[in-house]
Amino acid sequence: MKKILLSFLLAVPILGYSQSFQVNLQGQKQTAMGGAGTGVALDEAAVFFNPGAVSFLKKNGIQAGISPLYLKTAFRENGSNITEYNKDKIATPVMGYAVFGSPANRLRFGIGIYTPFGGAMHWKEDWTGKYTVTSLDLQAIYIQPTLSLKITDNIGIGGGLVYSLGKVDLRRAVPITKSNGEASTAKLKGDAKDFGWNAGIYVQTVSGVSIGITHRSQITATVKNGDAIFDVPDALKASMPTKFNAELPLPATTSIGLGFYPSEKTTIAVDANWVHWSKYKELAFDYDNNARIPDTKSPRNYHDAAALRLGIQNQTTTRLALRAGIAYAFTPVGKGYVTPEVPDANRLLLSAGLGFKASERFLIDLSFLYENVKARNETNIETGLSGEFKTAAYIPGISFSYKW
Amino acid sequence: MKSNFIYKSIFAVALLGMASCKPELKEITPTKGSADFSRYIAVGNSLTSGYADNGLFLDGQKNSYPGMIAEQMKAVGGGSFSTPFFKDSEADGSGHLVLKGFDAKGLPQIVMQNTNLAVRPESGAVTLFTKYTGDLNNYGVPGIKLLHITVPQYGNLNGFYERLLPGNAPGNTTPYLDFVTANPYTFFSMWLGNNDILGYASSGGANPADQPTPKATFTALYNLAANKMTDKGAKGVVATIPDVLGTPYFNTVTLASILATVQATAPTVTAIYIKTGANVTRAATAQDYFVLPLLSAGVIGVPTGGIPYGLHPLNPIESKWVLDKDEAAIVADYTNAYNTTIKSVAAAKGLALVDAYALLKEYGAGKDVNGVRVSAAFITGNIFSLDGIHLTPLGYSIVANEFIRSINSKYGSSIPIVDVTKYRGVKFP
Numbered sequence: 001m002k003k004i005l006l007s008f009l010l011a012v013p014i015l016g017y018s019q020s021f022q023v024n025l026q027g028q029k030q031t032a033m034g035g036a037g038t039g040v041a042l043d044e045a046a047v048f049f050n051p052g053a054v055s056f057l058k059k060n061g062i063q064a065g066i067s068p069l070y071l072k073t074a075f076r077e078n079g080s081n082i083t084e085y086n087k088d089k090i091a092t093p094v095m096g097y098a099v100f101g102s103p104a105n106r107l108r109f110g111i112g113i114y115t116p117f118g119g120a121m122h123w124k125e126d127w128t129g130k131y132t133v134t135s136l137d138l139q140a141i142y143i144q145p146t147l148s149l150k151i152t153d154n155i156g157i158g159g160g161l162v163y164s165l166g167k168v169d170l171r172r173a174v175p176i177t178k179s180n181g182e183a184s185t186a187k188l189k190g191d192a193k194d195f196g197w198n199a200g201i202y203v204q205t206v207s208g209v210s211i212g213i214t215h216r217s218q219i220t221a222t223v224k225n226g227d228a229i230f231d232v233p234d235a236l237k238a239s240m241p242t243k244f245n246a247e248l249p250l251p252a253t254t255s256i257g258l259g260f261y262p263s264e265k266t267t268i269a270v271d272a273n274w275v276h277w278s279k280y281k282e283l284a285f286d287y288d289n290n291a292r293i294p295d296t297k298s299p300r301n302y303h304d305a306a307a308l309r310l311g312i313q314n315q316t317t318t319r320l321a322l323r324a325g326i327a328y329a330f331t332p333v334g335k336g337y338v339t340p341e342v343p344d345a346n347r348l349l350l351s352a353g354l355g356f357k358a359s360e361r362f363l364i365d366l367s368f369l370y371e372n373v374k375a376r377n378e379t380n381i382e383t384g385l386s387g388e389f390k391t392a393a394y395i396p397g398i399s400f401s402y403k404w
Numbered sequence: 405m406k407s408n409f410i411y412k413s414i415f416a417v418a419l420l421g422m423a424s425c426k427p428e429l430k431e432i433t434p435t436k437g438s439a440d441f442s443r444y445i446a447v448g449n450s451l452t453s454g455y456a457d458n459g460l461f462l463d464g465q466k467n468s469y470p471g472m473i474a475e476q477m478k479a480v481g482g483g484s485f486s487t488p489f490f491k492d493s494e495a496d497g498s499g500h501l502v503l504k505g506f507d508a509k510g511l512p513q514i515v516m517q518n519t520n521l522a523v524r525p526e527s528g529a530v531t532l533f534t535k536y537t538g539d540l541n542n543y544g545v546p547g548i549k550l551l552h553i554t555v556p557q558y559g560n561l562n563g564f565y566e567r568l569l570p571g572n573a574p575g576n577t578t579p580y581l582d583f584v585t586a587n588p589y590t591f592f593s594m595w596l597g598n599n600d601i602l603g604y605a606s607s608g609g610a611n612p613a614d615q616p617t618p619k620a621t622f623t624a625l626y627n628l629a630a631n632k633m634t635d636k637g638a639k640g641v642v643a644t645i646p647d648v649l650g651t652p653y654f655n656t657v658t659l660a661s662i663l664a665t666v667q668a669t670a671p672t673v674t675a676i677y678i679k680t681g682a683n684v685t686r687a688a689t690a691q692d693y694f695v696l697p698l699l700s701a702g703v704i705g706v707p708t709g710g711i712p713y714g715l716h717p718l719n720p721i722e723s724k725w726v727l728d729k730d731e732a733a734i735v736a737d738y739t740n741a742y743n744t745t746i747k748s749v750a751a752a753k754g755l756a757l758v759d760a761y762a763l764l765k766e767y768g769a770g771k772d773v774n775g776v777r778v779s780a781a782f783i784t785g786n787i788f789s790l791d792g793i794h795l796t797p798l799g800y801s802i803v804a805n806e807f808i809r810s811i812n813s814k815y816g817s818s819i820p821i822v823d824v825t826k827y828r829g830v831k832f833p
Contacts, residue, residue, distance in 0.1 A: 175776040175777065
């Protein structure tokens with residue numbers, strides 16, 4: 001089992017998205033509850049959901065999980081009768097958390113590894129939108145050491161430093177015809193290493209309702225000297241760029257969450273997230289050689305967007321917990337800015353899951369999340385690509401935890 | 405281990421289940437509306453034949469806009485569509501230009517590709533091509549003017565037309581309009597009239613044998629053609645004439661580009677001298693157009709009798725390289741008059757109309773099409789071929805979609821559009 005977990009952790013995770021390229025699959029319990037978890041102290045994933053709640057966890061523990069993500073997008077160009085689909089590609093965002101320190105103490109320690117941003121969109125190489133994108137693999141893995149302090153019996157605060165490991169691989173066709181009649185191609189690959197933070201406060205009120213407020217900072221993933229690989233006709237090779245610089249803001253998220261406990265066995269979590277997407281104004285690539293390829297500034301002009309989440313957990317038996325959730329995420333992408341690498345729209349999320357206590361120390365959690373992204377007919381103002389997108393995502397997940 | 409296996413199995417089943425849950429878009433059923441596309445014929449000139457890169461050759465024929473339209477019509481009851489393809493062994497057809505690279509100054513090196521020609525021995529001075537036999541739907545004949553469509557001997561004067569006829573030059577007597585209407589058809593496209601002004605313009609107005617067709621003659625012939633095409637009840641689509649002054653042929657070599665080249669070695673030169681169509685020698689202005697072949701002619705600044713060509717009033721650029729301001733005004737005037745005729749005939753006969761003039765103006769000015777930047781720029785603009793007048797497969801696909809949109813809106817049909825990104829621009833070595 002350890003080996004399997006380890007191989008999951010070491011596998012290069014390739015990700016899907018949950019709101020534009022934000023990924024909200026940070027804990028199996030929370031995923032099964034519509035992604036809510038800011039206002040409750042459910043498990044070790046509180047390192048992500050609310051560092052302030054970590055000091056309220058009754059046990060120490062370690063957990064590792066994975067959410068294989070199957071995302072299918074349909075596209076039909078306006079006026080055409082052909083529907084095109086992205087390629088089948090299972091993305092595998094992973095998550096792992098550990099919480100240490102004596103539960104009797106006010107100060108607890110935690111560490112989390114999770115993937116809050118990513119995307120894996122692969123279209124066929126000769127699809128209608130090939131000159132806009134053929135594939136995008138994007139991931140930012142956050143590593144977050146965390147301190148959580150119970151300042152009173154009812155109030156906890158916590159915070160963590162985030163070290164982000166970013167990676168991008170963007171490919172598209174270039175409208176320069178090679179001698180064999182095929183289009184040229186471009187591949188842009190780069191890494192980014194950046195810092196940010198995550199902080200939260202958790203309050204258990206006298207009425208029994210718990211409240212959490214968190215803020216995860218923006219991290220601007222900065223790619224310096226990424227590889228620009230242009231496959232072009234020989235006559236133009238010397239005039240092509242080989243390196244590029246780019247920046248991608250991974251926006252800040254502010255959340256407020258509530259926990260209700262109508263019975264000893266039932267927990268209800270409600271979350272509202274505010275994602276500060278308006279910082280994503282443009283996607284700019286700065287090339288080292290502009291003889292043929294000018295620097296590009298693609299307007300994105302995202303606006304801030306909210307997500308509302310509701311989840312319920314019922315400890316049905318001592319060994320079995322059942323969970324369900326519903327959420328609605330508003331798209332940050334305005335009219336005219338939808339692009340095929342993230343064909344975003346408002347989306348409805350439905351989730352369910354169960355937790356199984358195999359022993360006093362060993363727990364397994366399963367979740368299943370279905371995302372229905374609304375159909376959207378758009379003409380992109382930059383590329384002129386005009387058509388209808390419709391996306392559905394199916395995301396099962398599993399995690400194993402060990403508590404002491 | 406056993407429970408692990410169970411979970412793995414659940415996962416596998418779940419993933420398989422998900423793979424069958426593709427999101428669906430609302431079903432689309434193409435319809436033919438009030439038109440009947442069972443036999444579509446295309447009447448026209450070089451643009452209709454698939455001519456590109458200064459020649460008619462197999463690859464160009466395979467990317468003709470009527471061929472693209474016919475393929476899309478199959479979704480709404482369209483029948484088979486035959487284009488008079490050259491044989492694979494004669495794929496270079498009449499010969500065509502290819503881009504070989506760029507010289508040290510960045511000028512394109514363009515040469516003729518003529519290894520596998522489809523040429524027969526000449527008849528008089530007319531180049532003849534290997535005969536085509538078989539079904540015919542694409543009647544595009546490079547070089548034909550509206551002026552020619554009723555000329556009985558035209559089959560002896562144009563090798564591209566002669567090639568389609570059963571008889572050999574010089575014995576042909578079938579006028580083009582009779583030939584294309586001989587077999588029944590249900591739908592037609594007609595894009596004629598371009599050459600009635602193009603020859604005058606591309607020769608810099610300098611060829612006495614290639615003057616604009618008189619406007620009244622054009623109107624009479626266009627009415628005649630439209631009546632004949634529709635007299636058995638067929639429906640159709642016609643197109644206006646693009647502005648030839650908007651093509652790379654007239655916008656690649658400019659006064660500014662000539663001056664810039666000359667001033668690189670002779671910074672004191674500030675004027676370029678031309679001989680106008682009215683036989684006047686004067687300094688060129690930004691309102692005068694230079695033709696594309698001047699780019700590679702290598703004549704500017706070369707002394708004759710000690711006087712550098714084009715840089716002195718005593719050795720001006722000849723009229724054949726220049727469409728001066730007055731000649732350009734004639735081109736614009738005739739083009740507008742022809743287009744007025746085409747639009748009014750289309751309206752009177754209830755035909756669908758493609759405003760190719762407006763279309764190529766819009767795309768020529770620069771436009772993003774599915775992520776492809778297109779413009780009227782020579783070579784890099786993606787829509788004009790190496791001759792600077794005819795289109796690339798990508799250019800023709802944009803035209804095909806405009807025909808389809810126009811047909812759909814006139815006849816209430818829903819012929820699907822073509823995917824323009826499947827078609828190429830200028831090939832680079």
